């Protein structure tokens with residue numbers, strides 16, 4: 031298939047593009063809306079906001095999630111905040127500046143048109159959430175409070191203590207619950223999407239497994255929206271929830287949707303270090319901590335003195351020294367890579383040597399303990415709970431961890447994939463963040479997609495598509511159901527000697543080693559070989575206890591790990607082909623004399639969208655060239 | 670650490686459950702409680718037995734998915750209130766026997782082993798636990814001022830994670846704390862006023878219909894709450910209910 035990627039970016043000046051385009055898009059007649067059924071998979075910020083908004087418009091909505099309640103989607107765990115260009119602080123912020131920062135922060139690998147629209151609707155998100163009762167932090171005068179976050183030089187981040195994601199999600203969940211109560215949304219919790227069904231070239235439904243009864247079922251609709259989150263758990267250890275997976279987007283990829291920029295993964299600098307083999311996940315500490323905490327390691331390698339006994343002159347504040355203008359607030363990729371560098375060189379702290387200090391003693395002196403309690407109280411408590419150390423007295427120890435995946439299914443300006451009728455929103459798509467996401471921008475994107483973009487663009491599709499009348503007895507559904515039932519049987523019948531987790535952990539270690547913070551051709555080639563071998567071993571040796579007709583958590587995990595084993599290879603293939611450093615993707619072959627990332631805009635200013643060609647066969651690459659009409663390409667510098 | 674675990678095993682909702690005993694020899698004090706169960710499950714799988722089913726997701730104490738009764742206490746301890754996923758093994762002693770059970774409440778039927786059905790909570794929210802604010806039909810965010818202290822109190826109540834520990838802790842299996850937390854959160858904000866009466870009436874009706882018990886002011890719920898939702902919110906809810914002129918039969 032000689033597919034070309036049509037991003038469908040309207041031709042208009044960027045500031046007017048979205049408004050004009052909204053006018054140009056076709057509208058669904060209000061009385062016809064209830065005749066359309068839309069399947070929304072996922073209830074995170076993107077999915078819940080989309081499902082609620084679509085139901086409010088009058089569509090019939092079927093909504094799915096794997097947790098026991100839509101309120102538990104992983105968006106709930108976001109701590110730090112959400113960006114919006116409200117310019118409440120009068121510090122020079124604007125949609126244009128947020129757009130500019132996001133394109134630059136993404137290291138010039140995002141589509142300008144989408145990013146501008148994101149910045150433009152960001153303010154509406156805050157209005158929407160406040161109207162729903164989201165208790166954002168406020169000032170004494172009763173106005174909304176803002177803080178500066180993750181390297182931004184304006185204060186545009188809105189927050190609700192350290193629980194911003196929770197409060198935003200509960201707002202969307204409540205809007206969704208209202209629609210469920212009204213009978214406009216049919217909610218299917220504990221239900222996992224295992225396949226996409228395409229009829230006449232259009233996405234028309236999904237096949238699911240009921241996680242309680244094990245029943246494999248089909249659902250038909252007029253469009254399918256995937257809002258299934260990121261694939262960071264391919265690394266096993268990550269800050270994602272345990273159930274986060276790639277299954278929905280991966281199986282859609284295998285049905286023909288293109289996967290864009292899979293190698294763009296983000297490593298977050300401020301997580302609690304690993305303690306041992308039993309470790310099941312890594313806990314993120316909001317990077318807002320970097321606003322007041324100072325990062326350092328002892329100047330002397332292997333210094334085992336307790337941090338409070340190391341005098342000021344013997345501390346190496348490596349970020350402040352190397353990047354005087356941004357200091358501790360350099361973007362995530364830079365902060366993470368530098369932490370890895372100092373630890374690899376032997377300066378790391380803690381029992382494993384993989385940790386650096388994040389020290390609040392100066393901030394406590396300057397601002398008083400009470401202010402620190404107000405700003406970060408719950409994070410400090412969490413740290414103490416996990417490590418049994420008191421961060422008010424001893425500096426925290428932190429280390430980078432996988433946190434976010436910028437890559438995802440390719441979508442056009444309408445957030446539709448190359449498969450007509452398959453829309454992808456939130457972290458599951460590739461858009462907006464380029465090669466690196468700025469702090470507090472994922473929540474913004476999820477809600478922008480779900481509340482303010484998709485509800486318009488999906489209508490334009492529904493009006494124009496010719497959608498034949500079908501039901502779930504159609505052969506395409508039966509075929510997919512049979513494949514899923516066969517897959518379940520196959521997994522259960524291997525009866526090998528190794529547990530699912532043992533494969534997942536091994537895969538994670540491989541990726542972290544060869545396709546983590548720093549990558550090179552030789553390592554990536556080796557990783558691809560090793561992943562293939564591991565995948566073969568999985569299908570020979572895995573043991574999945576229990577059976578398929580019941581609640582079976584080992585089986586759920588096995589299915590997800592099977593997909594991760596395939597995705598991991600694509601991540602490495604993408605990383606290998608992109609012989610430049612950009613954002614979260616650092617290729618050792620492409621760096622400046624000072625060891626900073628070096629982009630190659632001549633060769634790589636494009637989105638790499640991969641087409642599935644069979645497991646173990648090389649996927650086909652499609653390129654969407656990126657044009658920068660508004661932001662001038664320049665090498666990022668935070669010195 | 671060496672531990673003996675007594676764990677509730679129940680094949681499915683209709684099956685009869687029983688306690689099974691497992692021994693673990695090498696538990697690290699740095700493990701979380703759920704990581705300890707992971708290790709047990711790896712051992713069971715390797716030995717050809719069925720692992721113990723338990724709910725969990727974020728493992729950061731925020732999604733509210735996890736939760737078991739540990740030695741009679743929901744989420745395991747009163748000292749530092751926390752979720753099961755954030756409880757660490759250093760809080761136990763080597764040699765100890767630990768009893769692990771699912772939430773026990775009529776409105777939360779057991780699905781398998783330690784997993785229960787908490788969908789009744791969702792139904793309570795669906796019947797009024799929201800502010801009607803359809804997408805895009807809304808005023809500018811700073812058009813309505815909210816005093817910081819009220820907003821902070823709203824946030825305290827909004828911190829509820831819906832785990833169900835309050836119900837599990839209550840001898841009457843009452844869901845008053847959960848329901849009241851949402852009513853208090855929304856009732857403290859100006860945006861929540863128009864629907865205040867409808868909200869309390871709707872939510873309390875569904876709460877009662879779902880088989881939760883009544884409140885007898887014992888306060889066990891608040892003591893078990895990992896987010897320290899205050900008992901005052903129940904008083905607030907009752908006040909709203911009286912104002913709504915709603916008499917419960």
Ligand SMILES: Cc1cc2nc3c(=O)[nH]c(=O)nc-3n(C[C@H](O)[C@H](O)[C@H](O)COP(=O)(O)OP(=O)(O)OC[C@H]3O[C@@H](n4cnc5c(N)ncnc54)[C@H](O)[C@@H]3O)c2cc1C
Pocket residue numbers: 071072073074075076077094095096097100102103104105106107108109110111112194195221222223224257258259260269270271274275277278314433434455456457458469470471472473474476
């Ligand atoms: C610890 C942490 C802190 C963060 N902090 C911030 C922050 O401060 N600011 C910020 O902007 N961003 C932050 N992020 C990133 C941000 O939270 C996420 O990118 C965002 O919430 C993703 O939202 P989503 O709706 O796309 O997906 P999710 O919230 O992950 O939702 C995915 C949904 O899909 C469902 N699902 C998945 N697979 C299937 C399937 N196969 N079948 C059925 N359902 C399925 C799940 O049940 C769930 O409902 C943070 C992320 C983490 C991990």
Ligand code: FES
Pocket residue numbers: 724725726727728729730731732733734735736752753754755
């Ligand atoms: S697993 Fe999310 S609160 Fe425990």
